Amino acid sequence: MGTNKNRQSYQPETIIFNEGELGDCAFIVEKGEVCLSILVNGKPVLISTLHEGQIFGEMALLDDHLRCATAKTTQETDLLVIPRDNFQEKINSSDQFIRLMLNVTLERYREMRTRLNQTLRLNKVDEQDLLEQENKRQQAQVLSTAQQLEQENELRQALENKQFELYFQPIIALNIDKIIGCEALIRWNHPKKGLISPNQFITLSEQTGFIEPLGLWIIEQACLAFERFNNQLSGQLKFISINLSGRQFTPSVLIKNIKGIFAQHDVKPETIKFEITESILMENPLEAINILNEIKKMGSFIAIDDFGTGYSSFSYLHRFPIDSIKIDRSFTSTMQQNHKSYEIVKSLCALAKSLNIEIIAEGIEQVWEENSLKSLQADFGQGYLYAKPLTADAFIELNHSRMQ
Ligand code: C2E
Ligand code: CA
Ligand code: CA
Numbered sequence: 001m002g003t004n005k006n007r008q009s010y011q012p013e014t015i016i017f018n019e020g021e022l023g024d025c026a027f028i029v030e031k032g033e034v035c036l037s038i039l040v041n042g043k044p045v046l047i048s049t050l051h052e053g054q055i056f057g058e059m060a061l062l063d064d065h066l067r068c069a070t071a072k073t074t075q076e077t078d079l080l081v082i083p084r085d086n087f088q089e090k091i092n093s094s095d096q097f098i099r100l101m102l103n104v105t106l107e108r109y110r111e112m113r114t115r116l117n118q119t120l121r122l123n124k125v126d127e128q129d130l131l132e133q134e135n136k137r138q139q140a141q142v143l144s145t146a147q148q149l150e151q152e153n154e155l156r157q158a159l160e161n162k163q164f165e166l167y168f169q170p171i172i173a174l175n176i177d178k179i180i181g182c183e184a185l186i187r188w189n190h191p192k193k194g195l196i197s198p199n200q201f202i203t204l205s206e207q208t209g210f211i212e213p214l215g216l217w218i219i220e221q222a223c224l225a226f227e228r229f230n231n232q233l234s235g236q237l238k239f240i241s242i243n244l245s246g247r248q249f250t251p252s253v254l255i256k257n258i259k260g261i262f263a264q265h266d267v268k269p270e271t272i273k274f275e276i277t278e279s280i281l282m283e284n285p286l287e288a289i290n291i292l293n294e295i296k297k298m299g300s301f302i303a304i305d306d307f308g309t310g311y312s313s314f315s316y317l318h319r320f321p322i323d324s325i326k327i328d329r330s331f332t333s334t335m336q337q338n339h340k341s342y343e344i345v346k347s348l349c350a351l352a353k354s355l356n357i358e359i360i361a362e363g364i365e366q367v368w369e370e371n372s373l374k375s376l377q378a379d380f381g382q383g384y385l386y387a388k389p390l391t392a393d394a395f396i397e398l399n400h401s402r403m404q
Contacts, residue, residue, distance in 0.1 A: 023060035032077025167389035269299035278310035329363025
């Protein structure tokens with residue numbers, strides 16, 4: 001072995017380091033060849049062969065985990081040694097975000113390696129095949145991350161370029177057959193792809209955190225729209241429903257922002273109903289109860305959306321301050337054919353009545369459904385039977401035509 005401080009020469013078949021050892025330096029191959037292998041069922045399995053200009057053992061520069069492979073020369077080899085030195089210090093003093101990204105990347109890499117090793121140990125599958133599969137999986141992951149970043153960017157630009165628009169679907173008071181309110185539903189007017197449904201971008205918005213600015217925009221626009229409706233419809237509407245997403249839920253920030261919007265636009269809180277799905281409630285009940293209590297303190301109302309599709313634990317009905325339940329379309333639309341659906345809706349209506357909670361039936365498309373719901377004394381109905389979600393202008397027009 002040579003003695004130069006940063007450069008070392010090795011004979012063929014020399015172990016540079018072993019899997020499981022502590023490491024404090026990385027290596028660059030200057031000349032020769034190094035093989036990296038891992039032990040599978042007690043036997044070394046080659047995972048890569050490195051030549052001139054390639055780096056290995058680099059993870060030791062970033063943290064002090066154990067070596068996850070064995071490195072061995074196959075011929076006379078010169079290596080440049082990169083010691084950790086002040087590396088750690090530099091990392092520690094670097095930007096917090098960069099540190100986070102580095103840790104996440106390392107963690108992902110280790111997970112991938114561990115998974116691969118486990119799979120190799122468990123199955124006697126062709127190792128090369130597996131490595132190829134893993135490479136493909138990684139490649140796909142990189143691609144999908146890149147795609148996601150691009151889409152997120154597109155969403156942010158869409159907000160800046162005013163490509164989002166709220167649509168409004170009427171909610172009918174079933175006992176008087178009158179439009180009593182509406183639900184605000186977002187659409188993306190894509191310049192090339194046309195009108196895009198929220199199902200195609202809400203989840204991504206939640207995953208990327210974009211839902212926070214988008215959610216605030218929705219609340220503000222819904223409040224402004226409701227003011228306009230009331231001016232043009234002589235105060236006939238009682239409320240507008242706004243969907244709240246789970247990820248919008250940093251309680252103090254959300255409440256502060258809602259209060260800000262209400263104050264800025266002189267919104268009457270009692271005209272706003274926030275819709276929250278039951279899965280959000282159950283995922284984080286403690287956080288949810290804080291938010292719901294704050295919303296109630298402000299004077300606004302709360303509806304549980306998609307009722308019956310999530311955890312369906314009735315226990316929260318008395319734990320949370322809930323004003324309305326929205327029976328999911330999957331029940332409304334099967335009431336006629338499926339006796340059990342009908343019985344569920346019937347029981348829900350009775351339960352809600354006894355708890356003093358209003359019932360809104362979603363997805364009413366047939367007169368039969370409407371009649372059944374009326375006979376079960378559901379309070380409100382919403383669905384294509386009355387109207388699909390409409391632009392603000394069309395919604396006002398519909399109201400005018402129904403008033404005549
Ligand atoms: P959701 O809150 O359950 O909204 C009801 C969905 O059912 C709407 O779809 C509506 O157009 C559709 N719908 C209403 N009546 C009928 C009917 O009679 N038949 C059928 N087949 N469908 C009906 P949309 O607008 O595509 O929204 C889908 C989901 O996207 C919403 O489900 C909600 O979870 C989410 N979403 C929409 N707008 C917003 C928003 O502003 N913020 C958030 N966080 N989520 C939103
Ligand atoms: Ca809803
Ligand atoms: Ca719903």
